[in-house]
Each structure stands twice: as structure tokens, then as C-alpha cells.
Amino acid sequence: MLVGNRGEIAVRIVRTCRDLGIESVVAHSTADRGSLAVELADRAVHIGPAPARRSYTNIPALLYACAKTGADAVHPGCGFLSEDPLFAAACGEVGITFVGPSPKHIALMGNKVDARAAMRAGGVPVLPASDGPVDGAYEARQAAGDIGYPLIVKAVAGGGGRGMRVVHRPEDLVPAYEDTRATARTLFQDDRVYLERYVPRGRHIEVQVLADSFGNVIDLGERDCTVQRRHQKLVEESPAPSLGDDLRRRLRRVAVAGAESIGYVSAGTFEFIVTDDGEPYFIEMNTRLQVEHPITEERTGLDLVEWMIRIARGEALPFGPGDVEPSGHAVEVRINAEDAGRDWAGSTGRVRGLRLPAGPGIRVDSHLYDGYEVPPFYDSLLAKIIATGPTREVALRRMDRALREFRCDGVVTNAAFHRTLLRDPGFASGDYRLGIAESLCSPQP
Structure with a gap:
């Protein structure tokens, strides 16, 4: 391999x-x-x-x-x-x-316009949007008039939180449209963009699915990925707190239906935005392993990498719908080489005095070691700390312990931000929304 x-x-x-x-x-x-x-x-x-x-x-x-x-x-x-x-x-x-999945499915779900059409055909709810890519400022204004503000300009080939701009006022539409096209051309070699209704205070909920080549599709529960900065996830937890059981079941059922409708095979993740009135809308499907997959593994006892391999070599899933029911609570924080107090500026340097947390309910996925030189060329992710427990309260207490134990000198990390987040009443309550990370700017160690 x-x-x-x-x-x-x-x-x-x-x-x-x-x-x-x-x-x-x-x-x-x-x-x-x-x-x-x-x-x-x-x-x-x-x-x-x-x-x-x-x-x-x-x-x-x-x-x-x-x-x-x-x-x-x-x-x-x-x-x-x-x-x-x-x-x-x-x-x-x-x-x-x-x-991983077939080239056909990667291409289908990688094109945001085609993905929306496929999911809509499969009965998955989607947000109001332009009817395909918009070509030129005039067409953008026409589509925006139908969608309403706020809206978001998205790259057709975008993903991972890149290639998108939020627009709140009509006078900002054309600059955002041109800027997103230029960004998409650079990042994805495809400058096509479309417009979509923006939900400013929603919740970002995703559902993990596994599907084999024999038509078996199961879901492994949902994850809440609402804590983000610049559309990049920082914290994930499962199950999603303050989410009604009826909505939880609906999201899981819709994700399985979406995967079945396109004949998907392998691990995949359906991402949704949930409005304040409890309406879920499809955002995108990630046709790969997610960074946050460990919290699903901790709640199900399954190794998702292992099952991706087994499915790829032609094995059938030995379990069906309802056979794997997640239990307990799991939280993951991403330790990035960035300074939250300086507008999330990146950091590089040589790691010294490294101490990774351990103990009951703590898992750390990392490539760090003492003397490791953090390079400037790649993603800033250094480690993922995962805390589990029978309840959310226990998992969060263990996460606080883990963050207190964590030490990584020589490079600035966002560990202080995570400790500030844990103390935030909104996050502690479990009833939080997009924008919470920005509201906690300049956290103190």
C-alpha cells in the first residue's frame, strides 16, 4: 500500500x-x-x-x-x-x-453544481441557488435577485472551505464574484462559480456513511463541525449537542438515501447546514476520509481506514442498517500551527519540549516529535486530540485535562484558543452557531 x-x-x-x-x-x-x-x-x-x-x-x-x-x-x-x-x-x-470511491463519484460530488442536482434528484434538500454556474456580473445580479441576501459565491470545483465569499449587500456582489473566480482559477484551475443562499447562524452537521460494492449502505452517526474559522473546521463533536432526535434521525436517513441514489462505494461524508428553525440543507459530500473521522471511530469501535481498505478489495460490509449504533460522546480539537490572537497567522519552527496528553478517554493522532521542524509548505495541522466519555460533560472535562497537559514549544499553536472555547458559556451549553470562533478573538493562554 x-x-x-x-x-x-x-x-x-x-x-x-x-x-x-x-x-x-x-x-x-x-x-x-x-x-x-x-x-x-x-x-x-x-x-x-x-x-x-x-x-x-x-x-x-x-x-x-x-x-x-x-x-x-x-x-x-x-x-x-x-x-x-x-x-x-x-x-x-x-x-x-x-x-476510495470511483473516479465517476469523485468527479460528480466534486462539481458542486452537479452534486446539488444529484442530491436534489435523490430527495436530499438543497439550499436555493443559481441554476448552474453564473457567467458574468449581469447574470450574477439576476441570480442574486432571485436568491436574496445574504448569499455566498462558491467555486464549482471548490471544497475544504476554499473558494467561497459571503456577500451581505448588493454593492459587494460583483467584487466578490470576480475575486472568487480569480481564486478558483488559481486553486482549482476552474473559474466557474455559482450563487447559493447563505445561512449566517446555522449549524454545520455532517453524517458519516460506509458503502460497499454490493449495495449495502450504512450511516455511522453525525458530527457537529460548527466551530470554524474562515470556513475551516477547528472542533468537532459527536453526537451533535442540542439536536433533536427526530432531526438527527432525519439527517442520518437522508445521507444514506443520498449515497444509495448515486450508487456510492467507500467511506463518504454528507455535510449539511441546519437553520435555526431546524431545517437541514445539503452543502457538499466529501468523497474521502475526513480529518475528524476519529470521533466516529471512538463512538463505533470501527477503524474507518480499515473498512476503506476492505471495501476497496471487494469485501462486503458484515453489518447492516441499525447494527452499528454509536455510543458515548467524543470531541476532537485540531492543534494547528497558528496564532489565534494574531488573526490566525501561521507559525513554523522546531518543536521542543513536546508533551502529548494521555490517560483515560484521550487519543492523540499526530506526527510530532521533539526536534521536528514544522515546514511552511503544507497544511498547519500538527495534532488531533480526541476526548471521549459516557457523556458530553465527561468528554469536555477530559479534553480540558488534555489541553492542560499538552505542550509544544518552539512553534505557536492554537491550544490556548481551545481552552478559551471550553470556558465559553455558549459552547459549554451545546447550543452554539457558526461564528463562535470569531467571537472569541484574541484568547489569552
Whole structure:
């Protein structure tokens, strides 16, 4: 198995490969030559210099690495090429198993306009939006008049919280439209955008599904991902607090129906925005492993990486709807190399005095070690701390203990922000909304 990724997710995949008796090969850039994933893997192969476009997103380099090492499967992790249909198709063309969905499904759900149409056809509720991509400022104004304000300008090929701009006033529409197109052209090589109704104070709820190639689809419960900054998730928890049981069941049922309607296979995540009046609307589907997958694993006892591999090699799910019911409560915080008190400015440096938390109910997924040099080339994620307990109260207390224990000198992290969040009455109550992270600006250690 070639691991086509880096950081904590590469370490995570290597460990499951070892549990399954599968030889792991980590593909790494020059900057990651001394990474923990490289040290833990059975083998490692250099695929290029530090910039991702010349290493982790370089399809020929990854295919050559498979040929060089004899790898007959690739797990893409999350980010980089994990949702690139061209990479998935290229793997299939040369006889390499891509651990994930088909190129067809990656392409379908990667195009936000096509994804909305597919979900609407499958009975999944979607937000009011433009009828496809908008071409030019005049068409944007026409569509905005039908949708109403506030609205959001989204890249058709966007994802991961990138390629979108919120617009509150008509006079800001055209600049936001042009800026989003330029951003989309740079990030996704596709400058098409569409307009969609914006829900300013909603909740971001997602549902994890697993589907095999025999038509079996199950859901593994929902996760609340409402704590975000700049559309990037910071904290996730499951089950979603202050969510009525009827709505919870509806979201889970709709996610399964959506996956069944398109014949989806592999792990996938349906993301919804839930309004204050309890109406859920489809945002997007992530056709890959989610960063926040550990909280689902902790509540179900399943290894999602393992089941992605088993499904990819043709195994059927041995359980059906209702057989896997999540229990307890789990919370995950993302420890990023960023300074929340300085407008989330990124940080680099050499890690010193590292102390990772442990003890009852604590799991840490990380690639850090003393002396590790945090590079400036990639995502800022350093570690994920996961706290579990029989109740939300217990899980949050354990998370507070874990954050008190965590130490990482030499690089600025957002750990202080997370401790401030835990003390916030709104978050503690479980009844919080999008924008909560921004309201807690300049947290003190």
C-alpha cells in the first residue's frame, strides 16, 4: 500500500496497514524526509521537492513510486489528491487499487453544481441557488435577485472551505464574484462559480456513511463541525449537542438515501447546514476520509481506514442498517500551527519540549516529535486530540485535562484558543452557531 499523503494522516494509515499485515510505503517530499511517517513505514520513497505540486499532487511521480516499490494499492488520505478523479482514474488504468470511491463519484460530488442536482434528484434538500454556474456580473445580479441576501459565491470545483465569499449587500456582489473566480482559477484551475443562499447562524452537521460494492449502505452517526474559522473546521463533536432526535434521525436517513441514489462505494461524508428553525440543507459530500473521522471511530469501535481498505478489495460490509449504533460522546480539537490572537497567522519552527496528553478517554493522532521542524509548505495541522466519555460533560472535562497537559514549544499553536472555547458559556451549553470562533478573538493562554 502506497500512502500518498503526509503528516498525521500518513501515520494513521501506516498503523492500520500494520494491523492488517499490509506492507506500507510512504511517499514523501524532500521536506518530509525525516518525518514520523517515513520512520514508521515499512518502506519510503522520495517523490520530489517540497512544493506539493512537485510531489504530493504530482500524479506521474506517485504512479512511478508505485511501480518502483511494487505497490498495488494507494490510500490518498485527505487533502492533496484524495478527491482528484484524474488520479483515481490513472491508478485504475495501470492496475493500482485506489482506496476510495470511483473516479465517476469523485468527479460528480466534486462539481458542486452537479452534486446539488444529484442530491436534489435523490430527495436530499438543497439550499436555493443559481441554476448552474453564473457567467458574468449581469447574470450574477439576476441570480442574486432571485436568491436574496445574504448569499455566498462558491467555486464549482471548490471544497475544504476554499473558494467561497459571503456577500451581505448588493454593492459587494460583483467584487466578490470576480475575486472568487480569480481564486478558483488559481486553486482549482476552474473559474466557474455559482450563487447559493447563505445561512449566517446555522449549524454545520455532517453524517458519516460506509458503502460497499454490493449495495449495502450504512450511516455511522453525525458530527457537529460548527466551530470554524474562515470556513475551516477547528472542533468537532459527536453526537451533535442540542439536536433533536427526530432531526438527527432525519439527517442520518437522508445521507444514506443520498449515497444509495448515486450508487456510492467507500467511506463518504454528507455535510449539511441546519437553520435555526431546524431545517437541514445539503452543502457538499466529501468523497474521502475526513480529518475528524476519529470521533466516529471512538463512538463505533470501527477503524474507518480499515473498512476503506476492505471495501476497496471487494469485501462486503458484515453489518447492516441499525447494527452499528454509536455510543458515548467524543470531541476532537485540531492543534494547528497558528496564532489565534494574531488573526490566525501561521507559525513554523522546531518543536521542543513536546508533551502529548494521555490517560483515560484521550487519543492523540499526530506526527510530532521533539526536534521536528514544522515546514511552511503544507497544511498547519500538527495534532488531533480526541476526548471521549459516557457523556458530553465527561468528554469536555477530559479534553480540558488534555489541553492542560499538552505542550509544544518552539512553534505557536492554537491550544490556548481551545481552552478559551471550553470556558465559553455558549459552547459549554451545546447550543452554539457558526461564528463562535470569531467571537472569541484574541484568547489569552
